[in-house]
Amino acid sequence: MSPRQSAVSPDDENRRTTFDVRVWSVKKIALKRGGFSWQTRWQVAGRPRANTRTFASKAAAESRHAEILTAVRKGQAFDVETGLPLSEWLAIPRPVPAPAPGPALGRTWLAVARDYVDAKWAEHQAPGTRRTIATVLGAVTPALFDERPPKALADLVHEALAGWVFLTGERSTLTPSGRRVENEPPDTWAAVLTWMEAHSRPIADLADPDVARAALVALSDRRDGKQAAPNTISSRRMYFGQVLNFTVARGDLESNPLQGAQWTPPRRVVVVDRRAVVDHRRALRLLAAVADERPDLEAFFACIYYAATRPGETNELNINQLQLPETGWGEAALEGNNPEVSPRWSDEPDKPRQARQLKHREQGEVRPVPLHPDLVALLRRHIEEFGIAPDGRIFRSTTGGPIRMSTYLTVWRRAREQALTPAEAASPLARRPYDLRHAAVSRWLNAGVPPTQVAEWAGHSVRVLLTVYAKCIVGEEQRALRLIDASFATEQEPDESPATPAPTQSVSAAEIHGKSTDTRIRPDAAGQNRIPSVTEPSPAADLADDSRGL
Numbered sequence: 001m002s003p004r005q006s007a008v009s010p011d012d013e014n015r016r017t018t019f020d021v022r023v024w025s026v027k028k029i030a031l032k033r034g035g036f037s038w039q040t041r042w043q044v045a046g047r048p049r050a051n052t053r054t055f056a057s058k059a060a061a062e063s064r065h066a067e068i069l070t071a072v073r074k075g076q077a078f079d080v081e082t083g084l085p086l087s088e089w090l091a092i093p094r095p096v097p098a099p100a101p102g103p104a105l106g107r108t109w110l111a112v113a114r115d116y117v118d119a120k121w122a123e124h125q126a127p128g129t130r131r132t133i134a135t136v137l138g139a140v141t142p143a144l145f146d147e148r149p150p151k152a153l154a155d156l157v158h159e160a161l162a163g164w165v166f167l168t169g170e171r172s173t174l175t176p177s178g179r180r181v182e183n184e185p186p187d188t189w190a191a192v193l194t195w196m197e198a199h200s201r202p203i204a205d206l207a208d209p210d211v212a213r214a215a216l217v218a219l220s221d222r223r224d225g226k227q228a229a230p231n232t233i234s235s236r237r238m239y240f241g242q243v244l245n246f247t248v249a250r251g252d253l254e255s256n257p258l259q260g261a262q263w264t265p266p267r268r269v270v271v272v273d274r275r276a277v278v279d280h281r282r283a284l285r286l287l288a289a290v291a292d293e294r295p296d297l298e299a300f301f302a303c304i305y306y307a308a309t310r311p312g313e314t315n316e317l318n319i320n321q322l323q324l325p326e327t328g329w330g331e332a333a334l335e336g337n338n339p340e341v342s343p344r345w346s347d348e349p350d351k352p353r354q355a356r357q358l359k360h361r362e363q364g365e366v367r368p369v370p371l372h373p374d375l376v377a378l379l380r381r382h383i384e385e386f387g388i389a390p391d392g393r394i395f396r397s398t399t400g401g402p403i404r405m406s407t408y409l410t411v412w413r414r415a416r417e418q419a420l421t422p423a424e425a426a427s428p429l430a431r432r433p434y435d436l437r438h439a440a441v442s443r444w445l446n447a448g449v450p451p452t453q454v455a456e457w458a459g460h461s462v463r464v465l466l467t468v469y470a471k472c473i474v475g476e477e478q479r480a481l482r483l484i485d486a487s488f489a490t491e492q493e494p495d496e497s498p499a500t501p502a503p504t505q506s507v508s509a510a511e512i513h514g515k516s517t518d519t520r521i522r523p524d525a526a527g528q529n530r531i532p533s534v535t536e537p538s539p540a541a542d543l544a545d546d547s548r549g550l
Contacts, residue, residue, distance in 0.1 A: 017077040017086055020045030020111065022182040023068055025173075026061045029054070040064045041184075044083040045111060048198060051083035073179070107252055109144040110200035113137050114165055116246045118180065121168035134166035136219070136239040143218035144211070145199045149192070156192040158223070164189055165196070203252045206244070212257040215240065272438045272468055278430040282420065283439060286430060289415035297411055299375075299382035300395050300403065304433055306375035308440035308458050311433060312337040315402040318392040322371070324380050330371035334459075369457050408433060441465070 023042040030036055038061035043050040055061040071078070071085035079089040120133060138161040142149075149157055164171050164185055172180040185193055205211045219236040222228050228236070240258070247253045278286070283305055291298040303314045313334050323331045371379070382394065389396045397403050412433050416425050430436065437458075444454045445465075455465045 016046060016080040018045045018080055019075065019077055020107070021068075021072050021078050023065070023072060024050075024182050024184050026058070026065050027184050028058075038062075040068070042068050042083070043182075044078045044080055045107065046080040047083055049194070069181075106202040106204045108197075108200035109203050109206070110141065110165070110196060112203050112247050112250075112252055113141065113243060116243045117166045118168050118172075119246070130168075132235070133239055134162055136236045137166050137243070138162045139221075139223075139236060140215050140218050140240055141196075141200075143214045144201045144205075145196070146201055147199055149195060149199070153192045153195055156189060157196065160189045160192050160196070164193070203247055206257045207253065209257070216258075272442075273428050276428040276431060276435045277439050277442050278435065279439075280443075282424070282430070283436070285419040286415050289419040290411060292418070293414050294411045296382070296386050296395075297403070297408060299378045300408065301412070301433060301436060302375050302378045305436040305440055306372040307332060307369045308437045308444075309334065309369065310337065310437065310459075311405070311408070315393075315395060317394045319383070319388050319394060320392055322379065322394075324371070324376050324383075326380075328373055328376075330373075330376040330379075332369045332371055334367045334369060367456070367459050 021042060021044050027039045027041065028036055029039055038055050038058045040053045040055070040061045041050050053061075053064055055064065068085070071087070077086045078084065079086055082089055082092075084092075117130075117133060117137065121130060138158055141161055142157055148154070168180070170183075171185075172182050174180055201211065206215070216237065219240060220227055220233050227233075237258075241256065244253065244256045244258060248256055287298055287302055287305070290301050300314055303309045303317065304311065309317070309332075316335070316337060317332065318335070321333045321335060379394065388394055389400060395403055397407065409432075416430065420429065428435075430439070441454060441458050444457065445451065451462050451465055455462045458465065
């Protein structure tokens with residue numbers, strides 16, 4: 001039997017029991033008259049409130065705490081009505097049989113969502129993924145209460161959900177045995193947590209189409225009441241669907257209610273805005289402006305522009321990963337990614353930011369990327385002027401750690417104001433440093449590099465590449481129009497003369513293909529236009545990407 005399934009008492013088939021028990025650590029309480037008492041507390045699923053026992057001595061409280069933990073670890077069921085381990089409940093003298101309780105209550109949405117978060121946390125998911133899941137569940141949970149929270153508690157609901165209920169690393173402590181033990185919640189959240197536990201709907205209510213629809217509507221709105229972006233709504237629905245599949249697998253629901261929901265999400269935007277892709281002339285002006293503001297960050301942004309590295313990957317560039325010849329092309333073997341996320345979502349929140357494997361890659365996989373000769377020269381100059389970190393990292397902050405997002409975003413905003421005209425600065429053109437990566441990938445495609453190779457260098461699938469960058473491939477539209485003109489010219493009668501003299505001679509379709517307006521750079525045998533030979537590892541899995549496949 002699963003440790004979360006209900007059990008049946010040996011002497012009363014209608015008695016409600018459960019294996020879903022949460023145990024808090026022993027709490028020290030100061031007494032008004034002086035001195036202290038010690039409190040043992042545990043929560044049994046289905047009970048309106050927690051079981052609390054207060055003792056005059058710490059030893060007695062810890063002894064009771066150990067008894068409850070021993071019962072949980074041995075897989076013993078707990079009586080829902082009294083909150084006691086089943087063995088203790090059976091030992092209570094009962095001269096008269098207890099009346100049969102009412103119908104069994106199912107698990108609540110809050111309990112299911114919390115268990116889902118804990119399960120995903122145990123899978124050691126990336127901190128950013130943990131934060132995203134908590135954000136999604138925090139958005140939908142208020143729609144799954146049976147009434148609105150009191151005004152005094154309303155402002156604390158989102159705070160408590162994000163900062164406690166769906167933050168496993170804060171809410172519980174991992175013991176040496178590998179089991180997580182619930183911590184005592186902060187006093188400021190005690191009242192709102194109790195209210196949410198009492199008013200969370202049973203998970204079975206989601207089978208009601210009206211309840212399911214209310215949840216989907218909540219996922220579509222921001223906290224200020226305005227509609228969220230289409231990409232945000234689609235992402236939220238995906239994660240919500242995963243939670244419901246989790247409940248089906250555990251037997252809390254018979255089927256995923258979203259499969260029959262009459263609700264169509266807005267169309268997701270998956271293509272790069274062509275207006276954001278910067279051309280080479282303006283890119284050089286932007287890099288020069290960065291050099292004026294922060295010379296130590298010029299090569300940082302140049303890596304994103306020339307090599308399409310993500311900012312987190314750029315932070316992890318190490319001298320041991322680079323081939324930087326005196327002339328010609330170089331190469332980087334990317335090994336890690338270090339995106340900036342609050343440390344509280346990490347397995348080790350007390351330590352500095354920790355690098356992870358490359359996005360969409362397994363631990364230890366390497367992604368080779370060519371380095372343009374101009375970038376090679378910049379990196380060599382950067383190393384000569386600023387040196388490297390003790391661990392070999394090329395880029396570092398003034399304190400020696402990774403460069404913070406707030407730092408490079410501030411530098412980038414000032415560079416745009418300096419390098420671009422007011423109209424350009426107000427446009428989407430290179431609005432984010434990440435747009436430099438879009439420019440690099442677009443250039444590779446327009447230069448004629450095969451999509452399979454571009455996808456490998458960029459670190460995502462060919463399908464995502466061609467979908468996301470479809471509007472950034474130039475030249476096809478002009479070639480199509482010229483082919484149409486040529487088709488009209490070939491069908492013109494020999495004795496017919498055009499109403500107005502044609503400015504140019506008509507050409508055949510074959511000649512047009514030969515005179516394409518393709519802007520690609522033809523690779524030379526050697527020199528700056530040579531594309532290096534880069535060993536291709538096995539293609540990455542065709543996975544969806546949270547940042548539009550990029």
